[in-house]
Amino acid sequence: MKNILLLLFSFLLLPLGTSAQDSISEKTANMERHEGLFDFWWDDDTGKIWLEIDKLDQEFIYVNSMAAGVGSNDIGLDRSQLGNTRIVKFVRVGPKVLMVQPNYDYRASSENSLEQKSIEEAFAQSTLYGFEIEVREGDRVLIDITDFLMQDAHGVSDRLRSNNQGNYSVDKSRSAIYLPGTFNFPKNSEFETMLTFTGNGAGGWLRSVAPSSDAVTVRLHHSFVELPDDGYEPREFDPRSGFFPVTYQDYSVPIGEDMTKRYAVRHRLEKKNPEADVSEPVEPIVFYLDNGTPEPVRTALLEGGRWWNQAFEAAGYKDAFQVKMLPDDAHPLDVRYNVINWVHRSTRGWSYGSSVVDPRTGEIIKGNVLLGSLRVRQDYMIAEGLLAPYEEGVEPDPEMLEMALNRIRQLSAHEIGHTLGITHNFAASVNNVASVMDYPHPMVSFDDEELNLSEAYDMGIGEWDKRTVIWGYQDFPENVDEKEALEDIILETIDHGHLFLSDEVARPQSGSHPDAHLWDYGVDVVDQMDHILNVREKALNQFGENNIRMGRPMAYLQDVLVPIYLFHRYQTEATVKLVGGMDYSYQIRGDGQAGPAVVDAETQRAALDEVMKTLQVETLALPEYLLDLIPPKPMGMGASRENFRGYTDPAMDPVAMAEVAADHTASLLFNPQRAARLVLQSSRDSESLGYHDLLRSTIHGTIMGEKTDGYEGTIQRAINVAVLRNFMRLAGNENATPDVIALSRSMLSHLKDQLAEKSSGESEMIWKAHYSQASDMIENFLSGDDSYSIPPAPYTPPGSPIGSGETGNLHLRCDF
Known part of the structure; x- marks a missing residue:
């Protein structure tokens, strides 16, 4: 009993939170x-x-x-x-x-x-x-x-x-x-x-x-x-540089100075000899490709990623950027490796470039790229839709695979660019394809009236990319004033005519810049809109059995048709941004760049005229022979999210397809920010395109336009409904300006009366009903009846990203 009490007393003397073991080694x-x-x-x-x-x-x-x-x-x-x-x-x-x-x-x-x-x-x-x-x-x-x-x-x-x-x-x-x-x-x-x-x-x-x-x-x-050692030198962020920033508030700065401090996000890279024009790095930046990536994608990703060494060579480095295969015994999330991951999903989606970043300095510790594996398959299918390559007994055109692999090369370079600290440059397409950090639309050309994809995607790093790497990674000799040298690099880039515009100005719904667009190509956006429509027309007119391999269900043509029918959607987004557009730059006082300027009226009107083509029956009416060619999906092959859905299920519905396409264009035209800019610019210059001009062009080009009969009449009525739907949405948008709402409601009231008059004088029953229904829709909307809701559009298949693919934050996530 005495021993038990002694043991209990000894146990009670142990420090709280400490086990009975005397040491870590014993435990x-x-x-x-x-x-x-x-x-x-x-x-x-x-x-x-x-x-x-x-x-x-x-x-x-x-x-x-x-x-x-x-x-x-x-x-x-x-x-x-x-x-x-x-x-x-x-x-x-x-x-x-x-x-x-x-x-x-x-x-x-x-x-x-x-x-x-x-x-x-x-x-x-x-x-x-x-x-x-x-x-x-x-x-x-x-x-x-x-x-x-x-x-x-x-x-x-x-x-x-x-x-x-x-x-x-x-x-x-x-x-x-x-x-x-x-x-x-x-x-x-x-x-x-x-x-x-x-x-x-x-x-x-x-x-x-x-x-x-x-x-x-x-x-x-x-x-x-x-934590990294203190050998890394942070570089002050410059909004013209093309790099992401890390941001913090410094409460110890003198009064009058900016409390918000920003450093550019970038890797540590130093020359062995900073005095030399060209030097090997102390430690190169090495990326490793996921060892589970199959061929021929593996080779394409390696080649595309290695393009970046061209930019580092321009910055005076030799072999500073390398891409290798990930060792078989390495873990992709081991922080010691920058990794390009080949990621599988059940549906197509974005790829990403993200990083582990030291928030104190902006130093990138690990670059981490996620590439969606369905990208290459979707691009290949787009090529099938454009080329119709499958004649009986003829092997598939190797041009299709090469196009898809070239897109993968570009994608590899793009996402790696984010993990180097570089943001999007959405002005590169109108600047001689100066950057892989843009979103590239496949460039389709005509060769003896046949579609050609041999130059669908640009190869190699862009000139703007080189300039950006020079700013971000140049290692200066000790006798050089770094701040002055960096400013000289920026000014030289501007003098070379390189444009840099990123996410916030490129989005089609609210973006206003005439040169910053997603998924476009070509120097002249309006001309390219016309070219894209011609490519689409050619592809649709030749669409048929030859768009799928022998032995596949004919219903598979529905899948191939979707990106071809909506082939114009991205260039429409680019062209509509000229309407109410404003040109400007990331200007800093003293850098000599011009201030903001409204896009000239002639260009705006040309853009509006081109966009109006996407609301015309002749553009949106699917060739009728396809309705007798493409059957519903068979058992075991149900409709997917990538297919159109309509009013005629299970049969393919060309009316719903037209309504979807028209709804896309109308939603871009009847955007509250765009309408507000049009009102403002016409108030400053009566010769400018105004919101009332947009209303007249759109309404008279669709709802109040000359009617057609039969199949085309059915398509036209669907277009009219899509336009009216978006017009009413803008009129009821609480974020729209008072002038936009007033003009919209006034025009709607006038349109209601016109439609009622057309209905009363119409002899054809379907058009009479259409005009009457449209007039009733407006009346119900204007009445303020809370129980009334604007009819929704049919289901729209996913669009962006093209292929399987956008915005950077601290992890540099890219929606691409």
Whole structure:
């Protein structure tokens, strides 16, 4: 009894939070040790990971990523997808260790420690997790990190819930540490878990990819990374440079100076000899291609990625940028590797270029590219639709595969560009294809009246890309004033005539710049609109059996037809931006660039006339013979999201197709920002194109235009409904200006009376009903009846990105 009491008394004297073991080595004696940045042990008996912390209060980088994804582009949880990059530190408080994230959004560059402290205390930090200390030896502690690794750090549950795919949470009984993805190195410790999410209410997207929607298992990767040393020199961001910025507020700057500080996001790259015009780098930038990429895509991606070395050569480097195959024993999320991932999804979607970035300086630590594998297949199908290459007994034209592979080469270069720190340049297409950082539309030419794809995509790095790399990566000798030298590079780029315009000016719905467009090509946007319509007309007129391989169901023609019928949609988006357009640059005081200027009236009217062609019956009426050629989808081959849906299911519906195409154009024309710009520019110059001009052209070119009969009349009525629908939406848009709303409602009231008059005088029953219905739609809308809703458009097949493919943030995610 005495011995028992003595043992109990001794146990009570142990420090709180400390186990009965006297040392870390005793606690971990029967476990598997992994030495590295943070030593850890794997306990096979309990399935736990024990982490030794010998770097208390020392900051490091923490990143979580998706090692194995869900496989749905719509949900967006892809294999090798990066999560947030955080600077954190372990802080011991009594028996606990806290993982604390300091707030680097608000800082003090002052050397005054008290000033720094006041700013640190002014803004919240974040404590990401708390751990109980198992063993403490001086400044070393041992903690169980398993629960931290097993949490939903990537926000899978939130993503599923926000996409209406169900209510799910981690089921720990079906989750475990994933040892093949858990390893340790001197500068990074890597952990991986297999997480199973269970719940209910699974949505269609999730059901389509999970073998059982009751249990969705993915893998989550955690990286602890040593902070880079202080040898990296941050480069102040310049909005004309083409680079992404990291941004923070500096509260210690003198009054009158800008508190917002920005650094360009870029890799560390230095010349061995900065004095030399051409020098090898101290350490090259090396990217590694996913070793699961098949041929011939593998070779194409390697070749496209290596284009960037041309830009680094222009900056005075030799072999500074390299692309190799990822070693078979390497993990793609190992922070030591810049990786180009070949990612599979059940549906086509965007590709991405993202990075792990040091938020203190903008230094890129790891570049991470995700390329959707369906890209090349969709591009190949577009080539099938354009060329109609399958005559019986004739092999497929190799030009189609070459076109698709050239697109993959360009895609590889584009996404790598983002991971070099470079943003989009959507003015490159009208600037002699000066950048791979634009979105390229396939360039189709006529060769003896036949369509030709031999020059569909440009090859090699662009001249603007070279200028951008020179600004971002030039290593200057010690006797050079870097700030002045960087400004000289920018001014020289401008003098060379290179335009740089990025995402915010290029979007078709609200963008206004006449030179910044998505998915266009050609110097003259209006001329290219006419060319695109001619290409589309040729492709549709020759569309038929020869667009699919022998032995395929004829219904497959529906899939091939969609991108050809809507082939003009992207150039329409580019051309309509000239209507109400404004030319400007990322101007800085003193750089000599011109101020903003409205696009001249003649150009605007020419653009509007060209866009109006996309609302004409002769453009949108599908050749009738195709209705007798293309059957409904057979059993086992149901309609997909890529197909048109209409009023005549299961038969193909040319009326719905025309309404979809017309709705696209009308939605661009009747945009509230565009209408407001038109009102403003005509108020300043009566000769300018005004909103009332757009209304007259659109209404008289469609709804009030000369009617047609039969099949074409059916198409025309669908176009009219699409135009009226979007006109009313603009008139009821609460974000539209008072003048736009007033003009819209006035014109609608006048149009209502005109339609009623046309209905009363119309003898043909279908047109009489059409005019009457349109007049009633306007009357119901103008009455303010809350129960009335504008009829929706038919389902529109997904468009952008062309192929399988847009906006950068700190992770440099690209919607491309």
